[in-house]
Amino acid sequence: MKRQRFSNSQESASNKSKPEQKKTDPVLKIDAAAASKAESWGDVRLGCIAGIFFAVILCAFAPHVRELAFSLFSAKQRTTDSLPADIGALKKEQAQLQREVAQLRRRSDRLTPSSPFLIVSSSDNQFRLMQGKKVIRQGVCSTGSNVLLKTSDDRRWIFRTPTGVLRIKDKQKSPIWRKPDWAFIEEGKAVPAPAAEERFDFGALGEYGLYLGDGYLIHGTLYQRMLGMPVTHGCIRLGDDDLKAVYLKLGIGAKVFIY
Amino acid sequence: MKIDLKSTYKTFSGFVGRSFAQINRSRRARAFFLLAAFLPGLVVILLFIVAPVHxxxxxxxKSEEPRPPKAAETAVDSSAQNSAQPFIQRIDSLRGEKSYYQALLETARRDTFSLSLxxxxxxxxxxxxxVPVRQCRIAGFQHSRLFDCIRSHRLLYxxxxxxFSLQRDFxxxxxxxxxxxxxxxxxIEAERMAQKIKLEKPDVYCRLYFSANLIIDISQTTSPSLAGTLKRLVYQLRCSFYALTERIKALAHLRTPAHPLWIKIRLSEEDAKATYRALHGDIRLALLI
Known part of the structure; x- marks a missing residue:
């Protein structure tokens, strides 16, 4: 009896606790939903990391994959498909094209001057004296140092050889250099008056001078060992023998190609 | 510093194991993971591989010429086709040359500086x-396979x-x-400032971006120095970043990013340097392939 009573009391206790359990269920449900949502987000986040990693690798290899795709794909239609397969017509077509190409090549060749001209490379300080396609003489020269000289009163000069096509405007034997202001400034000297005697330097430009305009010249140098280096203030310096050859070959109006 | 490989492996394998255990716990988790993992890849495949090729x-x-009438084709037997083949190849080659000289004359007419490849x-x-002022011998070259596809296509001529006009360079x-x-x-200060002139010996790598999606990649023939290698790395990163931004720009304007027609050439340092430094302003290029 006691046991029965006890069991009854247990049952009753369990029956009492049932409504309590019913009360806690929604909370548990909410917790479970939140947990599952968080887990889903976790999966998405993990997937995103993996996906971005995969996408970056694909991005890096995309050009190679495209190349592979192009090697598989061939343009079926060729220009020549529209050509007649008749040999006679093909021969005619070929002859016509050959004539056209030869004509275009001649037009292209005619752009090179037949009279002597000079090519100067300011990048590796080399020159070539040419006549048509023939090289008459070649050697080292010196071109602009690419120095930008600045003064305290904000005056500035850039020592650069101009590029493009220039022409010989004048030729002189034993040219005299009239020193500009920068020649004194870069030596730390006071700038003299425009007509002052110390402005005129005899012999510094060598035996010959070929004037290119805007103050630029092709001239000689006292510092032969500096040839082949970018040391000038924009002019083109040549060795004595090269200068003589250039002076004798190039007439006024001759082209000088500088790059 | 000593690296404990065993513990590193354990940590890594533990992380992978835990991640996969998490993913493998339900079908839904797997679905979420796979969806998130493959979507960016799929986008990349579609935008950067499929779309440019397509x-x-x-x-x-679209640029194909209409084919000649069938009747004309049937009249020609296979032996005639074979004998016509050398003529067809020669005509192909001549057409290429013709377009090259046309481009060359066009650049000569308008530009001071121009290039030809x-x-x-x-x-x-x-x-x-x-006037050809510098002729550089190419030590070696490679080009995109897209050129093989269009080599004899009229589009190329x-x-x-x-x-092609130069748009950007690195x-x-x-x-x-x-x-x-x-x-x-x-x-006194002037004398102190007069220093010995150092002749620069730089490592030269450059990339020229032209119109019509043509890219010319120039590299020197010799292997670079350590400083050159670092500079090259920075330069390659800049190029990659530029390519990526261009693709993004194209996508933003609802255009398909196109596959570039690239050509890689190897030149001597002097040639590469002189040519690159001569490129100023509006430069155009004539191409013969």
Whole structure:
């Protein structure tokens, strides 16, 4: 009896606790939903990391994959498909094209001057004296140092050889250099008056001078060992023998190609 | 510092194991993971692989010439086709040459500086007003397979007959190596400032981006120095970043990013440097492939 009573009391206790359990269920449900949502987000986040990693690798290899795709794909239609397969017509077509190409090549060749001209490379300080396609003489020269000289009163000069096509405007034997202001400034000297005697330097430009305009010249140098280096203030310096050859070959109006 | 490989492996395998256990716990988790993992990849495949190839293919097909009437084809037997083949190849080659010279003359007419790339003779030339001032021998070259697809296609001749214009360039060297010097106060300072001239020996790598999606990649023949390798790395990163931004820009304007027509050439350092430094302003290029 006691046991029965006890069991009854247990049952009753369990029956009492049932409504309590019913009360806690929604909370548990909410917790479970939140947990599952968080887990889903976790999966998405993990997937995103993996996906971005995969996408970056694909991005890096995309050009190679495209190349592979192009090697598989061939343009079926060729220009020549529209050509007649008749040999006679093909021969005619070929002859016509050959004539056209030869004509275009001649037009292209005619752009090179037949009279002597000079090519100067300011990048590796080399020159070539040419006549048509023939090289008459070649050697080292010196071109602009690419120095930008600045003064305290904000005056500035850039020592650069101009590029493009220039022409010989004048030729002189034993040219005299009239020193500009920068020649004194870069030596730390006071700038003299425009007509002052110390402005005129005899012999510094060598035996010959070929004037290119805007103050630029092709001239000689006292510092032969500096040839082949970018040391000038924009002019083109040549060795004595090269200068003589250039002076004798190039007439006024001759082209000088500088790059 | 000693690295404990065993513990590193354990940590890594533990992380992978835990991640996969998490993913493997339910079908839904797997679905979420796979969806998130493959979506970016799929987008990349579609935008950067499928779309450019498809665009190139449709572009080529659109520019096809109408085929000659069937009756004319049936009249020609296979032996005649075989005997016609050398003529057809020669005509192909002549058409290429014609468009190259047309482009060359066009650049000479308008530009001071221009370039020509002749892969048939392995020559890369710099022109001033149509006069070849520097002819560089190409030590080796590679090009995109897209060129093989369109080699004898009329689109190539049409494109080549107008010169390609330079739009952007990157290099490991400066285009104008300007040195700034402040004027000395007196002759003593001037003497002190007079330094020995150092001849630069830079490693030269440059990439030229032309119109019609043509990219010319120039590299020197010799292997770079350590400093050169670092500069090259920075230059490659800049190029990659530029390519990526261009793709993004194209996508933002609802255009398909196109596959570039790239050509890689190897030149001597002197040639590469001189050619790159000569490129100023509006530069155009004639191409013969």
């Amino acid at each position: 665009t190139a293919k449709t572009h080529l097909c 002749n892969l048939r003779d392995s020559l890369f030339c710099l022109y001033i007003k149509g 049409k494109t080549n007959s107008t010169p 290099a490991t060297i400066r285009k104008i190596p300007i040195k700034v010097i402040h004027a000395p106060k007196d002759t």
